Amino acid sequence: MLDILRKLVQDVDAAPNLVSALDVIVQSVKDALKTEVCSIYLLDERNSRYVLMATQGLNPEAVGVVSLGISEGLVGLVGQREELINLEDASSHPRFHYLPETGEEKYNSFLGVPIMNRRKVLGVMVVQQQDKRRFGEAEEAFLVTLSAQISGVVAHARALGQLENLHAPKSGVASPRIFHGVAGASGIAMGRAVVIYPPADIESVPDRAADDIDAELDSFEQALNAVRGEIQTLDKKMAESLMPEERALFDVYLRMLDDNALGGEIVERIQAGNWAAGALRAVIDEHMQSFAAMDDPYLRERMADVRDLGRRLLAHLQQQTTPNRDFPETSILIGEDISTATLVEMPLENIAAIVTTTGAANSHMAIVARALGIPTVVGVAELPVSSLDDAEMIVDAYQSRVYVHPSRELRRRYKDIIKEERQLVAGLDAYRDLPAETPDGHRITLYVNTGLMADVARGRERGAEGVGLYRSEIPFMLRDRFPSEEEQRNIYRQQLSAFAPYPVTMRMLDIGGDKDLPYFPIDEVNPALGWRGVRITLDHPEIFMVQVRAMLKAAIGLNNLQILLPMVSSVFEIEEAQHLLHRAVAEVQEEEKVTIHPPKLGIMVEVPSALIQIKDLAHIADFVSVGSNDLTQYLLAVDRNNARVADLYTPYHPAVLRSLQYVVKETHAAGKMVSICGEMAGDPGTAILLMAMGFDSLSMSASNLLKIRKVLRTVPMSVAKNLLEEALVIDNAAVIRSMVELELNRLGLWELVRPTQKPVGGKVPA
Incomplete structure (x- = not known):
């Protein structure tokens, strides 16, 4: 069977x-x-x-x-x-x-x-x-x-819409489609799709109408000749190493590229109107399916040959393509996966939204999109990416929905919602210079998470009182090598100067997991539990020392630097990092001929071992910062980049809320400050629970600062504490969330929670 x-x-x-x-x-x-x-x-x-x-x-x-x-x-x-x-x-x-x-x-x-x-x-x-x-x-x-x-x-x-009206006559009009995913960054956008696909990844190439068929044919002919030349060069190279019958494979390759084989079929598709890369993908797909259906194991193995030829041809086609691709206003980036580096290389002023078929709400790309205020929906597994280039789309990241070929009525409705959202954002400007203080006098500090200079400008505009988390890995991800000490110093100086005298908390290089460097690949079966964060930099003290020296030099004369260690799981790691920091301080003092006050060295609570041992860690560290994204992931055993289990990832889970309360209690007992820099800080519902728990500061994406300031200035601390007290004894995350949102609705804050939905029992508050 x-x-x-x-x-x-x-x-x-x-x-x-x-x-x-x-x-x-x-x-x-x-x-x-x-x-x-x-x-x-x-x-x-x-x-x-x-x-x-x-x-x-x-x-x-x-x-x-x-x-x-x-x-x-x-x-x-x-x-x-x-x-x-x-x-x-x-x-x-x-x-x-x-x-x-x-x-x-x-x-x-x-x-x-x-x-x-x-x-x-x-x-x-x-x-x-x-x-x-x-x-x-x-x-x-x-x-x-x-x-x-x-x-x-x-x-x-x-x-693809093939199961709707199964026995109804087909029309030539593209029917509206709704796809569901996971919200990565809230917001709404309307625009046209621009398919993003990695180099030489033939499976991801979209269909696209050829603007100039003759030009596409010429490009393909050049690619074909180039690949033929490569095969002939390989044949000559192996002349003395392979027997004639083994070298016959190269003749097979050349015959497959012939005008009567793959080459001719691709030309026919181009002449029919598809661009060269799309025609190539379609023909390679057909041949791959044909080989896959064959019973003969030898013939099935020829799939690899067809795939290899396809990738070689695509690579040459892409070399001919101008890198200045057109990104019209309100472009919606869609793709199987879009990396952080790819995103930030785009003309961000023209990017209206992002949609990917993989990933999850707290992937690194989604976090950066959140910081940039770009609505994002990830994990839309069934999205037919290759057929959507230039398709009209609506992205509703509040409800985790993507509409393709939306109806006229739907477009009208969302235009009204976008107008209302802009009015709401404009109304929030009034809160920019006001303190984050509750009606009954409780004050809490609001910091911004940064990584790009765009975050700095947006954070300052919206009244951030410092930086709670600077993601130092982003400059590393945008290069093809490790940045030098001087390059790092310049980058860090910009961040520190922009917020002086307010504190800037810089996280040491946090790579691994879903944050890879192309020039420092980490291949692991289970990267979430692997070599990442402080584990890497302590294993490579030369990387740690260059980075911390650059930070110390950047802070000279400003003295607003704080350093944060990611992925801490033991006391030993803090002690080792303290030793390296003290060594770096001594070296920089000698080099620069200045007196340097050692910056505070804090730890991130992200893994269960740090949670359980928080009393010990808090006594050694200068301050504590909770990374709620990873902590939630590890507590719930839910891979935050796995769309299949994305609905199990919730910050309202009783285990998460009770753990956070424990961290605050033990850190304060040790006489240290505790902040939270995960995405919980930027959510209206969880933010009021965090305030009630006693967190000293909340750090969030710049796009959430004004919204959270309004929420905190509206919700009395007494109400927040009552909500928390009730939440901590409830055993169901959905019930906790509903209870909190009901209270926000009662206080007239529903439009900050779910702008595209009406609350239970009435209209959206004015």
Whole structure:
């Protein structure tokens, strides 16, 4: 059965479209289970009906015509229960519903299993037989396994709109589509998609109409000749190392590039209107699917050859492409994955929003997007990236939704919402110079998180009282080598000068996990639990020393530097870092002939060991800063970059809130200050809970400063403490969140929480 399953899944992957894939499935299942009927019903959500989309054994003319209501018949029962149903005499079951158009009256045995993806029923697969018998456990297991395997294919078709109005006539107009992901940075934007794809990544190349077919043909011809030259050079190079029969592979490569093979097919696609890179991807895809469907292992291995030729051709095409790509105003960047470095290289003034198919709310790119105030939705797994270049889109990062080809009514509605949001932001300017003080007199300090100079300007404009977290890794990520000590000194001096005399807390280089340097690759099976943060810099004291010396030199005459150690998990790491800091102070004093006051050295609480040992760590460190993004990740065992478990990541989880209260209590008992620089600080609901816990300062993205200042000036400390007291005894994160948001609504702050949704029980407050 396992071999049959593998072959079937392979055939499905090679199918050119959904209809072909479904036909392959029903035929293969019918043969594999030696049964008389196999059928697939898919759910048409818009009409709430299961439509017969493929069958072997029933009347083929019923396909696309016959359908069942969502709660009708045994098919509807399978969908309602979300589990298999196995009957030896289906017609005697009270839910049996006879469909005369299918000719199924003679079949008695029935086995139906739901096709599900991410907890949603997409359809039902059914096998039937004349004999009255119960299908065996092995047959049940086979069908359940297969439905799980093919659910991704069906889900992708659904994302493309192929499961809506399944038996309705098709029109040539692109239909509106809604995709769901995870909010990375709040906000709303309307614009047109610009597909971003990495160099020589052929799978990510989008389709795009050719502006000049002759120019595209010329570019492809140049790339083709260049790759032919490479292959011939390789052939000559290996002339003395390989036997003639082994060198024959190079002749195969050249023949594949011939005008009668890949080369000719790509030219045809370009002449039909696709740009050269898109035509190349389409042809390579077709050949890859053909090879994948072959039974011969040798021929299947030729997939690697086709892929290699495709990448070589694409690399040459990309070399010819001008790097000054056009980014019109209100561009919406979309891609499989967009790195932080790629983002900041863009003309940010023209970027309206970002959408990626991978990643999660607290990936490094999302954090930087948040700092820049760019609405971002990540983890939109079903987004058909390659077909969306220049598509009109709406990104609603408040509700984690992406609309493709939105209707006129939807566009009108969102234009009104964007107008209201701009008015709201304009209204927040009144809070810029006001202290973050509650109506009953409690004062809390608001800091800004920075990494780019754009963060500095935005932070100062919005009244930040210093920098709670400077992400020093960002200048490292924007280079093709480690920056020198002098380069670092200049960068750090700009940050320190911009906020003097207010404190600037600089985090030591924090790479690893989801923050890689191209020139310092770290290849690990589980990077979240691997070599990252202070673990790297203590293993490489030469990196630590250059960075801390640059910081000390940058702070000369300003004396507003504080240093933060990331990913601390033991007392030993603090002691080792203190030793290196004292050594650096002595060296810089000798070199610069000045007296340097050693800056405060703080630690980040991000891992459970630091949480449990906070009493010991707080006595040694000068201050404590909680990194709530990573702390939440590790406490809940939820990879913050994994879209599959993104909905389990919540700062309102009782374990997170109780842990934070514990950190504040123990740090204050040690006589030290405690701040929080994770994204919880910039969320209105969690910010008031953090204030009630006793955090001395909150540090957040510049885009959230005014919003949080208004919230804190509106919510009395007494109300916040009552909310916290109730939250700490509740065992459900959703209940805690609802309770907090209800209170914010009562205080007239709903528009700062979910601007595109109305609160429970009434209108959005004015």
